[in-house]
Amino acid sequence: MTTGNRQLRVKKWPDGLPQPDDFELVDGAVPEPGDAQVLIRNLWLSIDPYYRHSLGPRFLGTPFRHPGDVMMAVTLGQVVKSRDPRVAEGAYVTTLKGDMQDFVAVDGRDVRILPPAVFGPGGLPLSTALGVAGMPGLTAYTAMVAHARGRPGETFVVSSAGGCVGATAGQLARMMGMRAVGIAGAPEKLAWVTGKAGFDACVSYKSADFAAELAAACPRGIDVNMEHVGGAVLAAILPLMVYGGRVVLSGLIDQYNQAVAPPGPNWGVIVARSLTVTGLRVFDHMALMPEFERLMAARVLDGSLAYAEDVLEGLEQAPVSLARVLTGANFGKSLIRL
């Protein structure tokens, strides 16, 4: 077996926060690319919080890296051997399947060739293809153009504002005419977020007055929240959301190192399954009433739509009826006949 491919392998699943001795560095073989594959020399590894999900039994999803496996990583590298005619040797590529090692052989269809017009001479530094101009940046862009429905003048709040996704999202929000408020921890991050990144404000979640400071930074409430943390941070954000506001859940770092889910229905499922959760207020949809009444008139009268009524007689029965609907003791629509 040839060697020369250093690999970081999982030694055991971490208990809570991953530690260096959960991994081990071994000297593996440089793989030979198969048909339609390419051999990549990794130059950069992206390190992202969601990797935690791969390690060990979690309350969201199934672990997909086991002891002995090379640890997952999105990587950027150069193609040193190609058996896929669409991928030239020498090309710089990123791949979700690069893993934490010097060399990897992957199918040609699993690499993204970095466009020379963007990352070539005079263009962006290669490393940005894993960051501000790569998947993290695209995450921020997706939040703004596909989820947030933000409008000029609205207030945008993002947690982990010192991180690549958060910082990019806030700057895109400002580019789109919104007011950007960040949430971060370390003082140097707060200074950078409002300084170099140009956010309108940044609040520390470590402050004893965090909730009050966030409220003060958002005097007209929060129209859009891009969320990466959850827990106490999200709990402070939610009461400030305006009517009709949008929460784009991109991560919930607060939960990533917890072995069991926090109590109650778990927000984490919204991220894991890419759910859409909407609060329904019928008063916003009164324009549907005429078409709805026509449908009901037809379907109730022809017997194809069943309904039940739970009728009590007399005003004095109203409190009884209210208690019934609150405990589920009623059967059908609760009404008081006067």
Add this chain to the structure above:
Amino acid sequence: MTTGNRQLRVKKWPDGLPQPDDFELVDGAVPEPGDAQVLIRNLWLSIDPYYRHSLGPRFLGTPFRHPGDVMMAVTLGQVVKSRDPRVAEGAYVTTLKGDMQDFVAVDGRDVRILPPAVFGPGGLPLSTALGVAGMPGLTAYTAMVAHARGRPGETFVVSSAGGCVGATAGQLARMMGMRAVGIAGAPEKLAWVTGKAGFDACVSYKSADFAAELAAACPRGIDVNMEHVGGAVLAAILPLMVYGGRVVLSGLIDQYNQAVAPPGPNWGVIVARSLTVTGLRVFDHMALMPEFERLMAARVLDGSLAYAEDVLEGLEQAPVSLARVLTGANFGKSLIRL
């Protein structure tokens, strides 16, 4: 002061579940309609769980009925005196401002005249204008046509399936080609939901095996959930949601009698503020990459978009870097340079 208007007034804010002695029946004055007002004789009161929010300090919103006030109710009545030329005397109307009393004077613009074509002779019974053919039914209709994005063959799950909204929603779902699964409590409700209302299945949340029974009733997962309960019911539903599923939150009865919010970020805000919460998975939006890269190339190179990188050198530093991103110790995009 004339009398003849029996009113149910709030005596004190309930402690938990409302009790009859939280209210008192008093003989009030029959009001005189002012300019552009109508006098309505209430015939039916709708009794709905959300009325609980009006009574006493709550964790969602501000109470709007105080001791001495007539208790809120949506009502159906007949106009006995009109000073609004658009509303004829004798018309049957519903109003959100009817309250729990025999007579009410409200602005003409605050009544909805029931169309005789729907509720007149040969049409629907008047009482249905507060139920299956009124706001509760419209709530179900709104969920299905404006929120759910349901498709034929998908699985729809609704809690409080024996209630007017739930039963109507499930029947509309079936009308639209979906498979309808209800959640209810009492055995007679379960029988009615799968019998007269024609749902494909109905599961009891009171069963010791509720979660397993719900899973068995939804062998291909849940595409759409219309939710009225929250708490343990929603906690059983969420793990069954398919990728890209939709949760329409219409109520969270589980919380209505709690004086303080349950721990963690509260789902109740989604209903109260009509929020949209979306789980973002960037992998679903790779088609945006080229336009995004072009934007970044311009904005990063001209210095109008800032970024930071948190670079460690060497494969052996990857576990350290992973722990940094999970604790927020990193500053900027975390990368390992090989």
